[in-house]
Amino acid sequence: MDNLTLDPSIELVYGEDLNITIKYADLNGFHIPNATVRLISEGVTRDLNESLSLEQFTLILNTTERLVIGVNLLTIEAQEPNFLTGYAFLRVTVRKVNVEIGTLTGSNTVEIRTGNDVTIRVNLKNTDFEGLITGAIVTYTWENGDGILTDANNDGVYETTLKSFPNGTYTFEVSAFAGDEYFIEDYALIIIGISETAGPPIFQILALISAVIIAGLASYLYVYQKYLRFPKAVRKVRKYRKSLKRKTVPSPNIIGREKAINSLYKEELHKTSNILKVKPPVSRAKGSLIEKLPPRYTQVSEPKKLKLETDTLIDKSLEKKAELDKLVNDTLENGENS
Structure with a gap:
């Protein structure tokens, strides 16, 4: 006898169907007809159906039919009077149905003004077979107490209303029980009470x-x-x-002719004034006598030469001033004539 089950060790969700297919043949590989092939376990005994066209024995068994949640060891026995009895062994693990708790909006955070009423709404989603779970017992706990969420419309939505919600942030632990065949993990819902004077x-x-x-x-x-x-x-x-x-030409910074000449005149006059500046003699005491020191740029031994050089510089400065005055007057006259 050959065991044609795809996997001799298989995991199923509680409520799924188990499809068992068995080949019962002789040493030459020929199908043995009219044999008795039976499923035997602690909770169930069922005969497999023979298909002569496919030359096999099959059985479809729902996991809710006397199979327990956990590990189930199944034995397949095949008998025919003219042949030896054959056996096949199957390990079937049945797990609970997964269910998730969630809000209708999909967010686990709710903000509410302090003192207002807040309504908590959750549903139980069957993640294995889709749809919502009804008829469950849904409860919540938080630091101010606990309570029950009810499904008044029997549509899989469980809700409750809290009056005058206080200021602050609170975590609600939501739990649910829908039967031993369901696995439902607790859900944390955060509700924030914001006062009117509170900032953003x-x-x-x-x-x-x-x-x-x-x-x-x-x-x-x-x-x-x-x-x-x-x-x-x-x-x-x-x-x-x-x-x-x-389209318009940018205006450059151009000064007038008179202003330019006056600026040059003042600059030249400043240079000449610096040349004519003479520091006053410095007196220092020597014993009981006071000795006056001559200017730095003069020599005591040549007073006449110093006087001539000073007169020459003064004359040149006066000549330069006269030339600049004449140039300014000529410029002003030309400007008036034009």
């Missing part, structure tokens, strides 16, 4: 700060790529080049 949530403040920082960095990168990556001299040339496309 911290995550909103952080989001706003992040947005401002990102906008500032983006603006700086744009300005840097467009302007700041060029040296200052290049930026000035590029700015002036753009001005060449204007």
Whole structure:
């Protein structure tokens, strides 16, 4: 006898069908008809159906039929008076149905104004066979007590309402029981009571700060790529080049002729005044006598030469001043005539 079950050790969800297929043949591989092939276990004994066209024995067994949740050891026995009895062994593990608790919105966080009523709504999703679980017992606990969520409409949605919700953040532990065949993990629901005078949530403040920082960095990168990556001299040339496309000519900083000549005159006069400046003699005490020191640029032994050099510098300065005065007068007269 050959065991044609795809996997002699198989795991199924409680409520699924177990399909058993057995080949019972002689040593030459020919099908042995009219044999008695039976499934034997602690909780169930069933005969397999023979298919002469397919030359095999089959049985479809639902896991809810006397199979327990956990490990089930099944024995297949095949008998025919003219042949030896054959056996096959099958290990079937049946697990519970997975169910998840969730809110209708999909979020586990709820915000409510302090003092307002808050309604908690959850459902039980069958993740193995889809759909919602009804008829379950759903409870919740939090630091201020516990309670029950009810399914008034029998639609798989369980709810309850809390009056005058207090200020603060609270965690609700939601539990459910729908039978021994279901595995339901507890669910944590967070409800935040916000007072009217309370500021915005911290995550909103952080989001706003992040947005401002990102906008500032983006603006700086744009300005840097467009302007700041060029040296200052290049930026000035590029700015002036753009001005060449204007219809109006940019106004340069041009001063008048009279102002220019007066500026040159004052500059030259300042130089001449610096030459004529003489520091006063410095007196120092020597014993009981007071000795006057001569200027630094003079020599005591040559007073006449110093006087001549000073007179010459004064004469040259006066001549230069006269030339500049004449130049200014001529310029002013030409400007009036024009």
